[in-house]
Amino acid sequence: MRKIVMILAITLFFAGCSGAKTSEEGDKETAIGAENETTEDVATPSEGYSFEYNDVTIPMNVDAAPIVEVLGEPVEYFEAASCAFQGLDKIYYYNGFELGTYPNAEKDFVSYVNLLDDSVTTEKGIYLGSTLDDIIAAYGDDYTAEGTSYVYRLGETKLTFIVEEDAVTAITYFAIVEGLNN
Numbered sequence: 001m002r003k004i005v006m007i008l009a010i011t012l013f014f015a016g017c018s019g020a021k022t023s024e025e026g027d028k029e030t031a032i033g034a035e036n037e038t039t040e041d042v043a044t045p046s047e048g049y050s051f052e053y054n055d056v057t058i059p060m061n062v063d064a065a066p067i068v069e070v071l072g073e074p075v076e077y078f079e080a081a082s083c084a085f086q087g088l089d090k091i092y093y094y095n096g097f098e099l100g101t102y103p104n105a106e107k108d109f110v111s112y113v114n115l116l117d118d119s120v121t122t123e124k125g126i127y128l129g130s131t132l133d134d135i136i137a138a139y140g141d142d143y144t145a146e147g148t149s150y151v152y153r154l155g156e157t158k159l160t161f162i163v164e165e166d167a168v169t170a171i172t173y174f175a176i177v178e179g180l181n182n
Helices: 002-018 065-071 132-139
Strands: 050-053 056-059 076-081 088-094 097-104 107-115 144-146 149-154 157-164 167-175
Touching (some): 088 107, 132 167
Antiparallel strands (some): 050 056, 088 097, 107 167, 144 149
């Protein structure tokens, strides 16, 4: 199972090789003063989906360093040369989710959060195993459907649900990084 998840994560990273670019907005920063501080005090982008884990808010397109610091040591870590940016794409594996980053200038920014099991949920309580009706009740019907994917867009983020046989099989938060020249 872990190999399948790793392959999925690598596939997501290399999907960015299709010409993804980002904008000056990639310079948005978050800062955490104290080592034990949560990200409640971290500035978040104006509008977009965020994942929350153990009182740590993880918005997309922000400096990943303070978030990774607060989350602590990952269960696993993977990095590879970025095909869309100069530097390394990084994946941090935590219990129940993975956090992917993309490089921009001297920093790494949150690219995606992929939920790996039903021990974690979205901020509206959707988890792997929820139904399409659950998703629509929580997020409404303003989505784009493509095959088994249901995509919600908010600001510079996307929240994607894969639904197979009326059960959610994948949930991923994505940063929209179009237009960034690195």
